[in-house]
Amino acid sequence: MSANIHDRALQLIAQARVEGIPEADSTWLRAHLEECDSCAGHARHTDRALRLLRTVAIPLPDGLASRTQFRVRLRAMELREREPKRRALWFACALSWAFGIASAPYVWRLFAWFGERTGVPRFVWELGFGLWWTIPALFGAAVLLIESLRKSEQADWLNQGS
Amino acid sequence: MLMSDEAKTIARGLQRRDPDLLDRLIEQYQYRLFRYLLYVTGNKERAEDFFQETWIRVLERGHQYDGKSKFEAWLFAIARHLVIDWQRSKKPQSLDTLTDPGQDHPLQLANEKEPSPLHQVLSQESEENVQASLQKIPAIYREVLVLRFQEELQIDEMAGVLSVPLSTVKSRLYRGLEALRSQLQRGAAS
Numbered sequence: 530m531s532a533n534i535h536d537r538a539l540q541l542i543a544q545a546r547v548e549g550i551p552e553a554d555s556t557w558l559r560a561h562l563e564e565c566d567s568c569a570g571h572a573r574h575t576d577r578a579l580r581l582l583r584t585v586a587i588p589l590p591d592g593l594a595s596r597t598q599f600r601v602r603l604r605a606m607e608l609r610e611r612e613p614k615r616r617a618l619w620f621a622c623a624l625s626w627a628f629g630i631a632s633a634p635y636v637w638r639l640f641a642w643f644g645e646r647t648g649v650p651r652f653v654w655e656l657g658f659g660l661w662w663t664i665p666a667l668f669g670a671a672v673l674l675i676e677s678l679r680k681s682e683q684a685d686w687l688n689q690g691s
Numbered sequence: 692m693l694m695s696d697e698a699k700t701i702a703r704g705l706q707r708r709d710p711d712l713l714d715r716l717i718e719q720y721q722y723r724l725f726r727y728l729l730y731v732t733g734n735k736e737r738a739e740d741f742f743q744e745t746w747i748r749v750l751e752r753g754h755q756y757d758g759k760s761k762f763e764a765w766l767f768a769i770a771r772h773l774v775i776d777w778q779r780s781k782k783p784q785s786l787d788t789l790t791d792p793g794q795d796h797p798l799q800l801a802n803e804k805e806p807s808p809l810h811q812v813l814s815q816e817s818e819e820n821v822q823a824s825l826q827k828i829p830a831i832y833r834e835v836l837v838l839r840f841q842e843e844l845q846i847d848e849m850a851g852v853l854s855v856p857l858s859t860v861k862s863r864l865y866r867g868l869e870a871l872r873s874q875l876q877r878g879a880a881s
Contacts, residue, residue, distance in 0.1 A: 543865050543868055543869065544865075546868065547839070547846075547861065547864045547865060547868065548846060548861065548864075571872075574872050574875065574876050575868065575872045577875065578824075578868070578871045578872040578875045579840055579868075579871075581820070581821045581875065582821065582825075582836060582840050582841065582871065583840055583841060585821050585822075585825070585841075587722070587725065587726050587729060589721060589722060589725055590725075590735065590739055593721060593725065593739060593742060594717050594718055594721045596743065597717050597721075597742060597743045597746050598713070598714050598717050600743055600746075600747065601710075601713050601714075601717065601746050601747060601749075601750050602710055604747050604750055604751070605708055605710055605713075605750055608708065608750070608751070609708075
């Protein structure tokens with residue numbers, strides 16, 4: 530029997546257990562295992578390894594589930610408490626946008642009038658108008674950024690604790 | 692209840708951050724998640740820490756679970772990301788890493804004569820030969836063996852958990868299976 534046949538048998542033994550093999554290969558393998566003690570032994574050892582792996586029992590630490598449930602409930606409370614603040618932030622943003630859009634033509638005229646009166650170049654008062662629009666958005670982004678940084682610091686407990 | 696119905700119920704509950712649902716899920720998946728974490732970290736205390744942190748993440752990011760895949764696959768993926776983040780922050784040589792041992796650092800045992808933390812946990816109830824064999828297999832292979840043969844995840848589900856192509860999952864499975872078989876055979880012979 531050539532080495533290639535044994536190699537094919539060993540490959541099929543593993544493949545059958547990992548992802549399955551077609552019926553034709555299965556029939557060929559069964560016939561080969563009946564004739565070849567070495568490959569049959571390999572198949573037996575593989576099955577034994579998987580059987581042992583499936584039957585390994587791991588003792589659970591005492592109270593692991595209840596401790597975790599407690600922590601999760603605490604965190605859920607924290608998140609619920611934070612929810613109104615977040616809603617208020619979104620509400621403030623929405624209000625600010627609505628007010629900004631409604632007042633934009635008046636503010637534009639105000640900036641133009643101020644530019645004319647003071648002789649400030651056009652691009653400067655236009656820039657001022659742009660900033661008047663972007664500063665609230667920048668402020669909102671900063672608040673959200675600080676919030677996410679705080680969250681990542683909280684997640685660092687794992688690194689510090691071990 | 693069908694699997695997809697159950698997954699959708701879980702997804703809806705997680706959207707609402709339903710505390711009763713979370714309590715039930717923690718109870719239901721405690722053994723499987725702890726076993727997975729124990730195999731990938733090789734350390735009982737660390738596995739406990741990651742267990743708790745995984746459920747906190749489930750609470751915080753529950754809205755990201757859409758119920759289209761098995762809940763356990765999503766759960767293991769969260770746990771795995773936590774372990775990897777932690778590993779990245781540590782010195783690689785001190786870890787039983789989840790990276791490919793052919794390309795990176797293989798499993799390091801502090802002292803071959805002393806039982807490893809994984810061994811200490813497993814030795815309480817398992818056959819000695821399996822414990823010794825498992826601790827000698829790199830974590831990256833232990834992980835796929837657990838997911839495939841203990842958790843009975845499909846290969847495509849495993850690819851989702853591990854964020855790697857199907858071919859990588861298969862090659863790790865073949866190598867892991869061969870490593871386990873030869874370790875057990877060597878253990879039986881000695």
